[in-house]
Amino acid sequence: MSIESKNAQLFERAQKVIPGGVNSPVRAFRAVGGTPRFIARAAGPYMWDAEGQRYIDYIGSWGPMILGHGHLAVLEAVQRAARDGLSFGAPTEREIELAEEIIRHVPSLEQIRLVSSGTEAGMSALRLARGATGRSKFIKFEGCYHGHADALLVKAGSGLATFGHPTSAGVPPEVVRDTLVLEYNNIEQLEATFAAQGSQLACVMIEPIAGNMNFVRAGVPFMKRLRELCTQHGALLVFDEVMTGFRVALGSAQGLYAEAIPGFAPDLSVFGKVIGGGMPLAAFGGPREVMKQLAPLGPVYQAGTLSGNPVATACGLATLREIAKPGFFESLGARTRSLVAGLLGAAKDAGVPMVGDSEGGMFGFFFTNQLPQNYGVVMATDKERFSRFFHAMLDRGVYFAPALYEAGFVSAAHSQSDIEATIAAAREAFAALDR
Numbered sequence: 123m124s125i126e127s128k129n130a131q132l133f134e135r136a137q138k139v140i141p142g143g144v145n146s147p148v149r150a151f152r153a154v155g156g157t158p159r160f161i162a163r164a165a166g167p168y169m170w171d172a173e174g175q176r177y178i179d180y181i182g183s184w185g186p187m188i189l190g191h192g193h194l195a196v197l198e199a200v201q202r203a204a205r206d207g208l209s210f211g212a213p214t215e216r217e218i219e220l221a222e223e224i225i226r227h228v229p230s231l232e233q234i235r236l237v238s239s240g241t242e243a244g245m246s247a248l249r250l251a252r253g254a255t256g257r258s259k260f261i262k263f264e265g266c267y268h269g270h271a272d273a274l275l276v277k278a279g280s281g282l283a284t285f286g287h288p289t290s291a292g293v294p295p296e297v298v299r300d301t302l303v304l305e306y307n308n309i310e311q312l313e314a315t316f317a318a319q320g321s322q323l324a325c326v327m328i329e330p331i332a333g334n335m336n337f338v339r340a341g342v343p344f345m346k347r348l349r350e351l352c353t354q355h356g357a358l359l360v361f362d363e364v365m366t367g368f369r370v371a372l373g374s375a376q377g378l379y380a381e382a383i384p385g386f387a388p389d390l391s392v393f394g395k396v397i398g399g400g401m402p403l404a405a406f407g408g409p410r411e412v413m414k415q416l417a418p419l420g421p422v423y424q425a426g427t428l429s430g431n432p433v434a435t436a437c438g439l440a441t442l443r444e445i446a447k448p449g450f451f452e453s454l455g456a457r458t459r460s461l462v463a464g465l466l467g468a469a470k471d472a473g474v475p476m477v478g479d480s481e482g483g484m485f486g487f488f489f490t491n492q493l494p495q496n497y498g499v500v501m502a503t504d505k506e507r508f509s510r511f512f513h514a515m516l517d518r519g520v521y522f523a524p525a526l527y528e529a530g531f532v533s534a535a536h537s538q539s540d541i542e543a544t545i546a547a548a549r550e551a552f553a554a555l556d557r
């Protein structure tokens with residue numbers, strides 16, 4: 123039975139009972155076409171689909187699997203926690219340990235609240251910023267995705283970009299009336315918006331490295347000015363580090379900006395993915411002064427049945443303890459850089475215009491001549507070539523993100539030989555695509 127037929131069979135069956143056959147739109151391959159692969163199991167840097175086809179996995183569950191699949195220390199921690207109880211709806215010591223571990227690595231945090239998804243964390247951080255400032259308006263940037271809460275689902279860059287709707291159906295206009303959407307890296311727009319409405323802004327929410335536009339860095343001058351304007355007008359700077367947190371560096375993206383901009387720190391931060399190690403866990407946090415506005419202390423309500431779930435916290439804590447070991451990010455960063463350099467070298471030898479970038483274990487590439495600085499430029503890159511390259515690599519056992527606006531991820535389990543095999547597959551793919 124061919125790979126396609128088994129996966130196609132499952133996809134057909136899935137579409138009968140699950141909308142689009144998937145529980146999250148980007149998994150449906152709508153941006154690249156073709157049949158999604160139904161994954162049966164994963165280990166280390168690999169995933170196997172329902173037909174037994176092995177892939178070198180550069181999705182890593184969209185970021186969480188920074189150690190690779192099935193890391194022994196993580197599995198043991200999860201199994202031990204599961205035996206002690208799946209969920210209590212009461213506080214546990216391990217929630218304190220995880221909060222302490224996250225705060226230890228992120229100086230801007232004094233307190234955090236654990237939740238179950240990045241969407242929940244982003245939505246709650248926005249409500250907290252609005253509650254703490256008494257203001258309703260806020261700024262987000264086109265191409266940045268902060269989860270699917272109504273007020274944030276405006277010109278989002280992940281998933282929605284496929285469907286070409288600048289906003290989602292079902293979101294009443296009044297809900298997004300206070301959401302201002304600016305162009306990423308556009309200082310002039312920032313200045314003008316703050317000049318006109320700065321005193322009305324509760325916050326600015328930003329992905330510091332926009333992984334929902336594949337891989338676009340916020341320039342240091344832009345970020346410096348953004349910090350200054352937020353401080354000047356009393357708006358909170360909210361770093362959405364769901365994807366970049368503990369993925370691009372142990373201190374997350376904010377640690378990198380603090381190296382470039384003396385004294386830099388966001389006011390609130392949102393985390394997810396890596397801090398759960400693959401289990402449903404996310405968080406938002408900041409100074410005690412702001413966090414005390416949250417129930418049960420303050421007037422901003424936020425809650426969750428499975429928040430701080432004992433199995434998820436065990437998974438996250440084991441993961442963070444592994445990535446905090448000396449040399450982890452130096453090695454991961456070097457491995458990721460060698461992947462991107464190899465891909466670009468293969469493209470160059472094939473005469474294909476391709477650019478790429480990476481930080482820590484996160485990377486992106488575009489079929490164009492220079493690194494895009496905003497969503498419009500990303501979406502103008504060669505979509506058709508991306509889709510053909512994606513499938514040429516998938517057919518050669520390499521699983522990249524199935525959309526040109528998504529980032530890729532390398533784990534500590536990816537060996538140099540996995541990287542070399544990927545680059546060899548890319549050379550074959552470029553040769554095949556030129557025929």
Ligand code: KE4
Nearest residue numbers: 146184239240241267268269280362364365
């Ligand atoms: P979740 O609700 O999917 O856990 O997190 C939402 C979210 C918030 N902020 C950022 C920066 C994010 O990248 C995400 C989710 N990322 C997508 C990948 N682009 C998750 C994959 C999916 O939607 O299936």
